[in-house]
Structures are given as structure tokens and as C-alpha cells.
Amino acid sequence: xxxxxxxxxxxxxxxxxxxxxxxxxxxxxxxxxxxxxxxxxxxxxxxxxxxxxxxxxxxxxxxxxxxxxxxxxxxxxxxxxxxxxxxxxxxxxxxxxxxxxxxxxxxxxxxxxxxxxxxxxxxxxxxxxxxxxxxxxxxxxxxxxxxxxxxxxxxxxxxxxxxxxxxxxxxxxxxxxxxxxxxxxxxxxxxxxxxxxx
Amino acid sequence: xxxxxxxxxxxxxxxxxxxxxxxxxxxxxxxxxxxxxxxxxxxxxxxxxxxxxxxxxxxxxxxxxxxxxxxxxxxxxxxxxxxxxxxxxxxxxxxxxxxxxxxxxxxxxxxxxxxxxxxxxxxxxxxxxxxxxxxxxxxxxxxxxxxxxxxxxxxxxxxxxxxxxxxxxxxxxxxxxxxxxxxxxxxxxxxxxxxxxxxxxxxxxxxxxxxxxxxxxxxxxxxxxxxxxxxxxxxxxxxxxxxxxxxxxxxxxxxxxxxxxxxxxxxxxxxxxxxxxxxxxxxxxxxxxxxxxxxxxxxxxxxxxxxxxxxxxxxxxxxxxxxxxxxxxxxxxxxxxxxxxxxxxxxxxxxxxxxxxxxxxxxxxxxxxxxxxxxxxxxxxxxxxxxxxxxxxxxxxxxxxxxxxxxxxxxxxxxxxxxxxxxxxxxxxxxxxxxxxxxxxxxxxxxxxxxxxxxxxxxxxxxxxxxxxxxxxxxxxxxxxxxxxxxxxxxxxxxxxxxxxxxxxxxxxxxxxxxxxxxxxxxxxxxxxxxxxxxxxxxxxxxx
Numbered sequence: 001x002x003x004x005x006x007x008x009x010x011x012x013x014x015x016x017x018x019x020x021x022x023x024x025x026x027x028x029x030x031x032x033x034x035x036x037x038x039x040x041x042x043x044x045x046x047x048x049x050x051x052x053x054x055x056x057x058x059x060x061x062x063x064x065x066x067x068x069x070x071x072x073x074x075x076x077x078x079x080x081x082x083x084x085x086x087x088x089x090x091x092x093x094x095x096x097x098x099x100x101x102x103x104x105x106x107x108x109x110x111x112x113x114x115x116x117x118x119x120x121x122x123x124x125x126x127x128x129x130x131x132x133x134x135x136x137x138x139x140x141x142x143x144x145x146x147x148x149x150x151x152x153x154x155x156x157x158x159x160x161x162x163x164x165x166x167x168x169x170x171x172x173x174x175x176x177x178x179x180x181x182x183x184x185x186x187x188x189x190x191x192x193x194x195x196x197x198x
Numbered sequence: 199x200x201x202x203x204x205x206x207x208x209x210x211x212x213x214x215x216x217x218x219x220x221x222x223x224x225x226x227x228x229x230x231x232x233x234x235x236x237x238x239x240x241x242x243x244x245x246x247x248x249x250x251x252x253x254x255x256x257x258x259x260x261x262x263x264x265x266x267x268x269x270x271x272x273x274x275x276x277x278x279x280x281x282x283x284x285x286x287x288x289x290x291x292x293x294x295x296x297x298x299x300x301x302x303x304x305x306x307x308x309x310x311x312x313x314x315x316x317x318x319x320x321x322x323x324x325x326x327x328x329x330x331x332x333x334x335x336x337x338x339x340x341x342x343x344x345x346x347x348x349x350x351x352x353x354x355x356x357x358x359x360x361x362x363x364x365x366x367x368x369x370x371x372x373x374x375x376x377x378x379x380x381x382x383x384x385x386x387x388x389x390x391x392x393x394x395x396x397x398x399x400x401x402x403x404x405x406x407x408x409x410x411x412x413x414x415x416x417x418x419x420x421x422x423x424x425x426x427x428x429x430x431x432x433x434x435x436x437x438x439x440x441x442x443x444x445x446x447x448x449x450x451x452x453x454x455x456x457x458x459x460x461x462x463x464x465x466x467x468x469x470x471x472x473x474x475x476x477x478x479x480x481x482x483x484x485x486x487x488x489x490x491x492x493x494x495x496x497x498x499x500x501x502x503x504x505x506x507x508x509x510x511x512x513x514x515x516x517x518x519x520x521x522x523x524x525x526x527x528x529x530x531x532x533x534x535x536x537x538x539x540x541x542x543x544x545x546x547x548x549x550x551x552x553x554x555x556x557x558x559x560x561x562x563x564x565x566x567x568x569x570x571x572x573x574x575x576x577x578x579x580x581x582x583x584x585x586x587x588x589x590x591x592x593x594x595x596x597x598x599x600x601x602x603x604x605x606x607x608x609x610x611x612x613x614x615x616x617x618x619x620x621x622x623x624x625x626x627x628x629x630x631x632x633x634x635x636x637x638x639x640x641x642x643x644x645x646x647x648x649x650x651x652x653x654x655x656x657x658x659x660x661x662x663x664x665x666x667x668x669x670x671x672x673x674x675x676x677x678x679x680x681x682x683x684x685x686x687x688x689x690x691x692x693x694x695x696x697x698x699x700x701x702x703x704x705x706x707x708x709x710x711x712x713x714x715x716x717x718x719x720x721x722x723x724x725x726x727x728x729x730x731x732x733x734x735x736x737x738x739x740x741x742x
Contacts, residue, residue: 022265025365026272028249033372034276038334041377042394042426045384049394049425057394059421059449061402068402071419073391073448076404083406092513093446093521093539099514134515141203143454144517153405164409 062154070150074098078153081115082164084108086149098150102131105147116163118156126155201519205499207458208523212465219466220473226370227348227474228355238374245369256360259694262349263687265364266342270309270683273338277305280331281323289325291398296322303671308332310682311339311563313431313438313534313657314648314674316666320420320441325396332438333427337380340434340467341371343565346686347471350569353693354479354593357701361693376434383429383463390459391452394425424449432463435563437534437657444658445524445537446513457520457537464531468561471568479593482711487571490719494553494560495530502526502543502550511542522547525658529554532563534657540647541660548643548739555654556727558612563655569689575710576605576692578722588707595699601692608688613730615653615681619673620646628669632661639741646738648674653681 049057060072070076075086075098084105089095105127113120130152131145157164225232232238246253257265281301284290296304300316307314308331317323323332345368349361388394400419407416424440428450431438441447451457472491476484502522512521521538528535529551540548554560559570576592580602583590590597623629623645624637633641644660651659652674661670709715 018261019268022268023272025250025265026269029269029365029368030272030276032245032249033338034330034334037337037372037377038330041381042329042333042423043396045381045388045426046394046396046423048385049388053388056388056391057425058397059393059395059400059419060391060452061400061419064405064408067408068400069405069408070402070417071400073452074417074419076417078406080406087514091510093511093537093542094441094443094448094513097446097448097513097515101509101514138454138515139458141200141207141454142458143515143520144200146514150405157405157409 062150064154064157069154072098072148072150074150076150078149081111083153083156084112084147084149098148099146100149102127102145102147105149105152116156116160118160118163126152126159130155201503204458204519204523208461208465208527211458212462212469215462215466216469216473219470221477222375223467223470223474224477226375227351227478232374241373242370245373246366249365249369251363251365251369253363253366255363257363259349259353259361259690259697262346262361262364263690266346266368266686267683269364269368270338270342273309273335274305277308277331277335278302280327281305284324284327284331287324287326289396289398291324293322293324293327299668299671299675300666303675305331305335306675306679307657308335308436308438309339310655310678311343311434311436311532311566312652312655312678312682313436314652314659314678315438315442315657316661316663316671316674318442318663319439320422322663325398325422328427328440329423333423333430336427336430336434336436336438337372337376338368339436340430340564341368341376343563343686344371344375344467344471345565346690347565347569350572350689350693351475351478353697354595356697358698361690361697376430379466380426380430380433383433383459384425386459387428387456388425390456391449392425392428392456393421393449394423395421396423398422421449428460429463431535432460432533433467435464435468435531435533437528437532439535442662443539445528445535446516446539448513448515451537454515454520457516457524460535461524461527464527464533464535465561467564468531468567471565472561472571475568480711482709483593486711486716486719487568487575489716490574490723491559491561491567491571493716493720494557494723495526498526498530498550498554498560499523501553502547505544505546507544507547508538508542511539513538526550526554529656529658530560530562532558532567532654532656534651536658540658545739545742548647548742549735551658552647552650552731552735552739553727555650555656556612556731557723558654559723566655566685566689570608570685573605573608573689573692574723574726575719576601577609577726578715578719579708579710580605581722582708582718586708590708591704591706592710593696594701594703594706595696598695601695604688604692604695608685609726611684611688612653612681615677616646616649617734619649619677623649623669623673626669628667628673631667632664632670639738643738643742646734649677652677655682 062069062072074096078085086098109120109123127147130147134146278301281296281304283295285295303316345364348367352361401416403416427440445451472484472488506518507522508518516537524537559567561567562570579590629645633644648659648661
């Protein structure tokens, strides 16, 4: 009986020792790997990105007149009838993709032409150029044809500065004509909704 | 045309890459010479020294599992602490700490390679949490799964020697497999347009606000260390996105090229393991497993692309085919990173996704997918053995009643872990709180999907942050936990049993290779899965 007890207690002690040995190793793995994988890996990559790929690693931010105008990859709202419009946020998976199908873009041509006086054919050419450009970006075969709304609108503003210079005045006149602050309030609400979608 | 090219590039590319990686993995399993062996060995021994690992110590299956389990649980405690107290950590940017139930769910979710997310990453997680809790765990979880597969394969090679050392395997898999590929892939993704920065957001104007000289009309764009998370998210079949819309978000998956690259990443390791197996156990045996996986995966692709999905709730730049293919790869490999909203996918596609999660082996997650397929091989041998009246043998070893019992437990555990909680959630009204009082086939499908995804350690779901309630956090947390560690323990127990067996160089009564065996294996796998789950599929996606 005595010897049996001894064996038992030995076993228990070794089990506890075993547990402690493994716990210590696990904790050391935690510390070392958190430093290597959780800190060094992403931080070094971020530094490398800042130096070698500043545009992409910073979120593909485009500039216009020296100001940040948004990300090439993220949709923004366009109120004016002079611009192409992205899909409503609730329509896509991310809710922030700036891409629309060529059919959708072509269907907006008439309205934009009416609002700006730009010839429909010119708008169509502009869209086709963007579609071709996107095709190359996607290795010809790896995505269906699409239009990047922000890129196309930027192109419009750059190609037709006189048309889009007057945007400001026209809209101000519209606002005074409406004679109430409702439209502005609506804008704010819409924006908040967008922010929530992230 | 586009679809053919995409499918062709995907299949040829992944099988080509898997051949290279499979050879490398085979050498890792048996500790043979790899390319750059001297350098790699020096780096590894550096890690052993710092961590304090006795690399020569061998482990039996119990010790191997215990080491895996304990290491994982230490990570769980760490992640819970980081998430709960993230507001006290650096770079918190005013983000609140997680509630305990959400932190528990998230920690279990990531360590089990599931990555079910009941939170919105870019809004609720600080940069520190994203790196130290999420990205870090995304290495440990797949490395644990691959390590278990290494031990499992060794049990067929080694007799009475031990299955290896878990700490050695974990370190080697991270340092000389996952980390180098993750770094290269993160750089590739950055070139394509995935951000990588420690900033949390960029304030910019909009085009209209600049033209209108109205700079108050600005937008906030959330960014962060996305590329470093993205590459290991897919390489380790983790699947937890930086953003809510996961690989649908333009920052996680900017173009069709990144879409293809991310599919490569998800398939490389799951398809490499059967090739490693072929190198070690005989070409025919490994090929049989690989072909069975590809037939299953091909079936999934055929079903999910049979009808058009969207365009509502799909990303325009991927379209119906690009979304269905990506999601099928993701569900087949149990990654769970979708590039579309599930609600936008056709019922056929959803059925195909369920198929992937039910089988868990076409090709399944890194490590566990291949082991699950071998379980189907054992079950097939048993059933065919009964039919022809011969004792089933595998690798010239007799399969005993104990092995078959363990294999059957693994198989039966899966439906139990899915169906019991689904009934509880619907019976207690917790499901109705999300899907609505009237449980439609859609609502039922969403509930079934949540637990199927948890039990299969997949991680895609319909609910997202709307399921951030104690009931859903705890129930899915428990299902993910059991769905990971019970099968792993049983698989390693089978390995423990095989490593003790006598090997006889005799002709096996039923060869586990060749077209006939592959046909039977695929049929048995399909039948077992169909018999178990068909009623629930008919009530769910079939009725939508």
C-alpha cells in the first residue's frame, strides 16, 4: 500500500511539473511570437510601404488642385446632376465601392449631357477610355468591365473646367431659390448615414 | 471567355504552386533538407533558444495535443485581455474595450481558425488590437492546425517513436512557411492597392466640396495595417476581415487581380498537404485524396455558378462569377472570407457553401481538411471492407474497432454541433430576435448557417455585428471551441493508435488509390453527408 501511494504522488508531481513545463513554454511562445508577428511584422511592412509604395499603402488617395479629393478605391456621394453617380450604398457588399457597370454609366449619359452641355459622344468616349483602363488593371480577364465613378468625374472636371467652375454658383442660386435650409439638413443626415456604414 | 480563363488560371496556378509547396511541406514533416536549409535551420534554432524549446524531445499523441491546447488557451486569455482593455493600450484612438462575451467570442473565433466576427473591425478595433490580437492569432491558429496534420502524417511513417514536438512544429511552420509567404503576399497586395499603415483614418475632401469651396463637406476614410492582416487571413484560411464586408471591401480586395491572388492564397496550403502526403506515403494514395478533394470542390463550383447571383449586394468589379468563385473557394477551404454579401448570393450558391462546410474536406482548412479527408478514407475502407467481408487495412496496418469508433465520433460530432444549437436558438427565440418573429426559410437558413459556420470553423455569416449579444457570443463561441478541439483530440488519438501498430508489407485487400477507390470515396463522402444533412438543406436554401 505504502509503495503504491508513493508511486501515485510521484505521478502527480510529475504531472504538475509537466503542466508547468508546458505552460512556461506556451508563455514564452506567446511573448516571442507577439513581438515578431503582432508588432514587428505589421510595423516593418507599414514602414516599407511608406517608403516604397506611399500611394497604395496610404489608401490610394487622389489629389485635385493640391487637395485630397478622396480615395480612388472608395465611393463618394455626388449631388450635382453634372456628375456620374455611384450605386446607392446599400446596393453593394461593401457599400463603398466606386464602381458601376458600363450599362449603368451609359444610362446616365443623357442626364449629364443635358445638365452640362457636353456632347453625349464625348461622355461615351470618356467612359470607354475608363473601361479600357480598368480592363488593363484587371489583367483583361479577371474582372467584368466596369467604370470607376470618381476617376471619370475627376476627368470631367479636368477636361471641362469652365463647365464645372460654374457648379458652385448654380447650386447657390438653387439654394436661395428653395429658401429653406432643408436640403442642407438632408445632406448632413445623408453624410452621417454614410459614416455609419464605414 | 473570362470565366474559363479565371477558372483555368485558378486550377492550374494553385495545383502548380501546391506541387512546389507540397514538396517543401513533405521535407518539413520528415526534417529533410529544404532549399536554404542551413539558413533556415539557424533561424529556427535561434527561436528554439529564445523560447527555450528542447527540440529533440518527442511527444506522444496526448502530450502533443496537450501542448497544442495549452498554447492555444494561453493565446485565448491574452486576446481576451487585449480586447477587453484595448482602450488602455497604445493607439486606441478612443475605441472602447470589448464586453467580455464579445471578447470571448472573438478570442475563441480566431484561435480556432474560424474568424466569425460579431464586431465591425475598422470601427471597433484599435490598430494595436488589429495587430497584436488579430494578426498574431491568425498565425498561431493555422500553424496549430498544420502542426496537428504533421503529427497525423508522421503516425503512418513512424512506429513507436513519437509524433514529433509540437513547439518545434509550431515554430518551424510559422518562421519558415507562413511568415515568409505572408510577407511576400502582403507586398504583392500592397502593390495592387491594399493599404498598410499605422494610421486609422484619412480625412479628405470630396470632389464636389472642393469645387464648391466648401471644405466642411469632408469624408473620413478608415484605413490601417490591412495588407499584413489580409495576407495571413487568406494564407492561413482564417477569414476574418479588417472591414465588415471582408474581401468585398475595395481596400481588402481592390481588383480582379487581387481577387485571383487571394484565391491562390486560400488554396495553396490545403492542396499542398495531399501532395506532401503523396511524397511520403506513395504517389497514388496522395493523388487519390487530392483528386477526391478536387471533385468535391468542382461540384461546389458547378453548383454555385449554375445560376447568376446579384447584382444587388455584390461588388460590381467582381460580378456574379467572380463573387461566386471567390466565395466557393473560401467556403471550400473553410476560410470564410467572402467578397460579396451572403444575402446577395443565389440559393444554389448558398447550398454549395453549406456542402463545403458540411464535408469540411473539399479541400478544407489548412491541416484539418486533409485529416478529415483521411477520416473519410477510413470510413470508406470500413464500409467497403464490410461489403467484401475483409478486415480493412490502411497503409498495411489493420484498422481496429477503436480507430473506426474514433472516426465515427469525428463524423457524428459535426451534425450534433450544428443541429442542437440551431434548435436551441430557434426554440428559445434568440434566433427570432435577429431574423424576425416569423421564421421564414431565409431566417432558418441564416440560423443554420451561423452554427454550421461555427462548427466547421469557417467564419462566414449573415449576422455579423447584429449577433453581438451574450446568447450568440457564448453559444457560437462554445460551438467553435468544441468544433475545433474535439476533432483535433480525436484525430491525434487515431494518430496515436496508428503509430503503435505493426506494419506488414502485404498486399492491401482494398487499395486506397486508383479511379475505382476515388469513385467509392467520393460516393461514400457524398452519401454520408447527404444522409445527415439533406433534410435541413431542404428546409433551408432549397425553400428560399
